[in-house]
Amino acid sequence: MHYYDNVELRNKIKIQQLKDELSEIINTTDHEVLSKIDVNHDELTRVELMNKLVAIEVHSKRY
Known part of the structure; x- marks a missing residue:
């Protein structure tokens, strides 16, 4: 099987993993999320x- 044969499947898996990682964050308040993000007065892109949200979630699962 060629590497590119399963690109769509791998992308779907990545999307599901991202959804899973973010699902626990969704229930937190904006203030809680903002307090965990180090912002330097620079507006963040989407x-x-x-x-940053994924990094928070991954970090919280490790400890």
Whole structure:
């Protein structure tokens, strides 16, 4: 099987993993999330915010 044959499946798995990682964050308040994100007065892009939220979730599962 060629590497690219399962790109769609791998993408679906990644999407589901991201949904799972973010599902626990959804129930927190905006204030709780903002208090966990180190912001330097710079507006975050959507991608940057998603990355920070996932990092918070991954970090909280490790400890």
